[in-house]
Amino acid sequence: MADLEASKINHDTHLLLDQPLLRLPYELLRKNFRSARFVTEKDAEFVKNKLAETAKGSLDGKSQPEDVVKNLDAMIARMRGLKRKLSTYADEETKLYRQVDARVAHLRELSDMHTVEDVKYETWSRRRLDRLMVDYLLRHGYNASAAALAEERGMQDLSDIDAFVAMSRIRTSLENGSVTEALGWCNENKKGLREMHSNLEFMLRCQQFIELVRADSPSKLNDAIAHARKFFPPFKDTYPTEVAQMAGLLAYRPDTEVEPYAEWYSADRWMRLAGIFVEAHNKLLGLPSFPLLHIALSSGLSALKTPACHGSQPTSSSRPGHSTSLTTSVCPICSTELNELARNVPYAQHSKSHVENDLLLLPNNRVYGKARLEEYANKAGLPSNQVKDLVTGEVYPRDKLKKVYIT
Amino acid sequence: MADLTGMESLQKALAQTNSTHRLSSAVDNVDKIIELLTAAREQVAGALDPHTTSLTITKLQNPTKSAFDAVHETMQKVSTAHRKLGKALDKHFPLKPLPSDHDAMADHSALINRAIAMHLLREGQFSVASTFIEEAQDDTAHDNPYRRTQPEGTPSVDIDEPMDEDDAEASPSVAGTSPSDGQDLSSLQSQELQTRFSEMYSILQELKARNLVPAIEWARSNSTELETRGSNLEFELSKLQYVWLFKGPAINGLPDDENNGRAGALAYARKHFGRFQGRHLREIDRLAGAMAFASNIPASPYRDDFAIDGAFSEVASSFTREFCSLLGLSAESPLYIAATAGALALPQLVKFITKTRTKGTEWTTANELAFETPLPARMMYHSIFVCPVLKGQTTESNPPMMIPCGHVLANETLQNLVKGTRFKCPYCPLEGQIRDARQIIL
Numbered sequence: 089m090a091d092l093e094a095s096k097i098n099h100d101t102h103l104l105l106d107q108p109l110l111r112l113p114y115e116l117l118r119k120n121f122r123s124a125r126f127v128t129e130k131d132a133e134f135v136k137n138k139l140a141e142t143a144k145g146s147l148d149g150k151s152q153p154e155d156v157v158k159n160l161d162a163m164i165a166r167m168r169g170l171k172r173k174l175s176t177y178a179d180e181e182t183k184l185y186r187q188v189d190a191r192v193a194h195l196r197e198l199s200d201m202h203t204v205e206d207v208k209y210e211t212w213s214r215r216r217l218d219r220l221m222v223d224y225l226l227r228h229g230y231n232a233s234a235a236a237l238a239e240e241r242g243m244q245d246l247s248d249i250d251a252f253v254a255m256s257r258i259r260t261s262l263e264n265g266s267v268t269e270a271l272g273w274c275n276e277n278k279k280g281l282r283e284m285h286s287n288l289e290f291m292l293r294c295q296q297f298i299e300l301v302r303a304d305s306p307s308k309l310n311d312a313i314a315h316a317r318k319f320f321p322p323f324k325d326t327y328p329t330e331v332a333q334m335a336g337l338l339a340y341r342p343d344t345e346v347e348p349y350a351e352w353y354s355a356d357r358w359m360r361l362a363g364i365f366v367e368a369h370n371k372l373l374g375l376p377s378f379p380l381l382h383i384a385l386s387s388g389l390s391a392l393k394t395p396a397c398h399g400s401q402p403t404s405s406s407r408p409g410h411s412t413s414l415t416t417s418v419c420p421i422c423s424t425e426l427n428e429l430a431r432n433v434p435y436a437q438h439s440k441s442h443v444e445n446d447l448l449l450l451p452n453n454r455v456y457g458k459a460r461l462e463e464y465a466n467k468a469g470l471p472s473n474q475v476k477d478l479v480t481g482e483v484y485p486r487d488k489l490k491k492v493y494i495t
Numbered sequence: 496m497a498d499l500t501g502m503e504s505l506q507k508a509l510a511q512t513n514s515t516h517r518l519s520s521a522v523d524n525v526d527k528i529i530e531l532l533t534a535a536r537e538q539v540a541g542a543l544d545p546h547t548t549s550l551t552i553t554k555l556q557n558p559t560k561s562a563f564d565a566v567h568e569t570m571q572k573v574s575t576a577h578r579k580l581g582k583a584l585d586k587h588f589p590l591k592p593l594p595s596d597h598d599a600m601a602d603h604s605a606l607i608n609r610a611i612a613m614h615l616l617r618e619g620q621f622s623v624a625s626t627f628i629e630e631a632q633d634d635t636a637h638d639n640p641y642r643r644t645q646p647e648g649t650p651s652v653d654i655d656e657p658m659d660e661d662d663a664e665a666s667p668s669v670a671g672t673s674p675s676d677g678q679d680l681s682s683l684q685s686q687e688l689q690t691r692f693s694e695m696y697s698i699l700q701e702l703k704a705r706n707l708v709p710a711i712e713w714a715r716s717n718s719t720e721l722e723t724r725g726s727n728l729e730f731e732l733s734k735l736q737y738v739w740l741f742k743g744p745a746i747n748g749l750p751d752d753e754n755n756g757r758a759g760a761l762a763y764a765r766k767h768f769g770r771f772q773g774r775h776l777r778e779i780d781r782l783a784g785a786m787a788f789a790s791n792i793p794a795s796p797y798r799d800d801f802a803i804d805g806a807f808s809e810v811a812s813s814f815t816r817e818f819c820s821l822l823g824l825s826a827e828s829p830l831y832i833a834a835t836a837g838a839l840a841l842p843q844l845v846k847f848i849t850k851t852r853t854k855g856t857e858w859t860t861a862n863e864l865a866f867e868t869p870l871p872a873r874m875m876y877h878s879i880f881v882c883p884v885l886k887g888q889t890t891e892s893n894p895p896m897m898i899p900c901g902h903v904l905a906n907e908t909l910q911n912l913v914k915g916t917r918f919k920c921p922y923c924p925l926e927g928q929i930r931d932a933r934q935i936i937l
C-alpha cells in the first residue's frame with residue numbers, strides 16, 4: 089500500500105533538520121581549540137624567551153640570583169595563568185564532547201525505528217520539536233524561555249544555550265551602541281571571517297569612525313583621522329567606495345540630509361550592525377540563517393494543507409467548531425494555532441484521491457463514509473433506517489442516500 | 496544484517512576514535528612546567544649564590560624544553576582528534592543543503608510565538624509558557640524588529656510601516672492576525688485557556704492515579720455539549736467506574752466499605768446508570784448481568800468488559816480529545832503534527848529546490864506545491880478528491896460534481912465534456928443532462 093511507503097522512515101534523509109545539532113558542537117570544538125592553542129603558544133613563547141634570557145644573563149654574570157628569582161616568579165605566574173585558561177578550555181572541550189556523544193546517541197535512536205507509526209517515533213519526534221523550539225527561542229533572544237524549556241525537558245546537552253547566549257550578548261551590545269564586544273569577537277574569529285569575506289570588522293571600524301566624527305569636537309576629529317589612518321588602509325581595496333565616503337563624512341555634520349552621509353549617521357546603523365553580526369556568526373558556525381522551526385513549518389504546513397483548510401464552508405471531514413467525536417483528529421491547519429500562519433503557504437499536491445470507503449451522498453449534498461454515518465446514527469440513538477449529518481445534524485431517512493463512486 | 500544507518504556508523508566511528516587526547520592533558524603538561532619552574536625557583540632562592548643559580552638555570556633548560564614539546568605534541572594530538580571527528584561527520588553524516596534562500600515564515604514571528612505558547616500550555620508546561628509569554632511581550636514592548644533574523648512589521652499601528660501586500664489582502668479580517676504579538680500573547684496569558692489546560696492536566700493526573708471521579712464530574716457538567724458531539728465519554732467513564740468498584744479493594748485500593756466491591760458497584764449503577772438507559776440499555780444490561788458471574792469473570796462472556804488494562808489510558812485519551820474539542824482545539828498539538836510533517840516532507844522540498852535552483856522558481860508563491868509530499872494516512876485530515884480526468888485536486892472554485900451515475904468529476908472537467916446541455920460520463924455508458932449534476936461536499 090502506498091501508505092506504508094509514506095510511513096517509512098528514510099534514514100538517509102530524515103535527519104536534514106538535525107545537521108546543525110552535530111555540526112555546531114564540532115565547529116565550537118575547533119573554535120575552542122584555536123583559542124586554546126593561541127594562548128598556549130603566546131605564553132609558551134614568553135616563558136621560553138624569558139628562560140633563555142635569564143640563563144644567558146646568569147651565565148654572563150650580568151644578573152643577580154635575586155633577578156633570576158624575580159624572572160622565575162614571572163614565568164611561574166605566566167604558566168599558572170595559562171593553566172587556568174587552559175583548564176577553562178579543557179572544561180569547554182569536555183562539555184562539547186559530551187554534547188556530541190549525547191546528540192549522536194539521540195539521533196541514533198532513530199535507527200531502530202522504521203516507520204512513523206512506531207510508538208517510539210512519537211517520543212523521538214516530540215523531542216525533536218522541543219529542540220526546534222529551543223533553537224527558535226534562542227535565535228530570538230528568548231534565552232530564559234529556552235533555558236527553562238531545556239531544563240524542564242532534561243535536554244541541556246541537546247541545546248546550544250551557551251553559544252547563543254554569548255551571541256545575544258554581543259548582539260545586544262551592538263543594539264545598545266557598543267562595538268567593543270563585537271570587535272573582540274571579530275578578533276577571535278579573524279581567519280574564518282576573512283575566508284568568508286565578511287564585512288563585519290570593516291563596518292564596525294566605520295562605526296567607530298562615525299561616532300568620533302559625530303562628537304564634532306576638534307580633538308575627536310583628530311582621533312577620527314588617526315583611527316582612519318590606522319584601520320582603513322587594509323580595507324581600501326576591498327571597500328573603496330565606503331572608505332571614500334568615510335573621508336567625505338568629515339565634511340558633513342551629523343544632522344545632514346545629504347545621502348549617503350545621512351545614512352551613515354543614522355541611528356539605525358546599530359541595528360543593521362547587529363544584523364550583520366548575527367549573519368556572520370551563523371554563517372561562521374554553519375547555522376542556517378533562520379530558525380530551523382521555520383524550515384520545518386514551511387514544509388510541514390504546506391504538506392498538510394488542503395484547499396479546504398481556508399475554504400468558506402466546513403467540509404464533511406471536519407474542523408474544530410463542527411467536529412463530532414467521530415472526527416477522531418482535527419486538522420492541525422484548521423486549528424486556531426496554525427490556521428493564520430498557514431494562510432499564505434501553498435497547499436499540498438496530491439495525485440490520488442483520498443476518501444473514506446463506501447461514500448454516501450446525503451440530500452443536502454454532503455458526502456460521508458457509510459461506517460461513520462452508521463456509527464454516528466447509532467451513538468445518537470436513531471432508529472436503524474435513519475442517519476444524521478455529522479456536521480449539520482440534519483436527520484435523513486436512509487433510502488434518500490445515494491452511493492458515490494470515486495474513480 | 497541490514498546496512499548500518501549513518502548514525503550507527505558514526506557512533507561506531509566515534510567509539511573507535513574516541514581518543515584520550517584532550518586539552519586536559521595539556522593542562523597536565525603545563526603543570527609539569529610549573530613544577531619544574533617552582534623547584535628551580537626554590538633552589539635559586541634557597542642558595543642565592545651565582546654558581547648555584549647558573550647551574551640550576553642551565554639544568555632547567557632541557558627539561559623545560561621537552562615539557563614545552565610535550566605541550567605542543569598534546570595540542571597536535573588534540574587537533575588530530577578533532578579532525579578525525581570532522582572526517583567521521585563528513586563521511587557518515589554528510590552535509591545536505593537546507594532551504595536557505597527564502598524564509599516563508601520570516602514575517603510571522605507573532606503567529607509562531609502564539610503557536611508555541613499554546614503548544615506549551617497544552618503540553619502542561621505552564622511555567623515555561625509563562626516565562627516565554629513574559630519574554631516575548633517584553634521583546635514586543637521594546638519594539639525591536641532586528642531582534643528577529645529578518646525585520647518584520649512593528650506591532651504598533653504604524654501606517655508608514657511597509658506592509659506585505661499579499662498578506663494584508665489575504666487576511667483581511669481575523670482578529671489577532673497581525674497587529675500585535677503582545678496582544679495575542681497577553682490574551683493567552685489572561686485568557687482562561689491556561690486555567691482550562693491546568694484543569695485538564697489535574698483531571699488527567701487523577702486519571703493516571705486511577706481516580707475517575709473528577710473526569711466524571713467534568714463530563715457530567717458538559718454532558719449537553721458532549722452529547723451533541725455524539726460522544727459517549729460520560730458513559731464510558733461511568734462504566735469504567737462501575738467495573739473499577741466491582742473489582743473491589745484488593746485491586747482498586749479504595750477503602751473496603753459499602754461503597755466498594757460488588758455492593759458498591761451495584762449501588763453506583765443504581766444511582767447513576769438511569770440517565771444512560773435511553774442510549775446504552777444493552778450495555779447496562781451486560782454490566783448488571785456480570786454480577787451473576789462475579790466469582791469467575793475471566794471465564795465468563797463478560798471478560799472483555801472487565802479487562803481494564805488499557806481502559807484507563809483509553810478514557811484518558813478520549814477525555815483529552817473531548818476536552819480540547821470543546822475548546823475548539825484538536826487533541827494532538829498542531830505544532831507537533833506540523834513539525835513532524837515538515838521533517839517528513841522536507842526531503843521532497845530540498846530535492847525540488849536543488850533541481851529548480853538555477854531556474855529561480857519560487858516554491859512558496861504558487862497556490863499548490865509543485866511536487867508531492869506523501870504523508871502517512873494518519874496525517875491526512877480532509878478528504879482529497881483528485882479529478883481522474885483533470886488529474887488535479889478540486890477546490891472551492893472548481894468543486895467536485897456528482898453526475899447521476901454516481902461518478903464524480905471536477906466542475907471544469909464536466910464543463911469541457913458538455914455538448915449543448917448534455918454530456919457523456921467518461922467512466923460508464925451514461926449520458927446525462929448538465930442540470931442533473933450536483934456539487935457535493937466531501
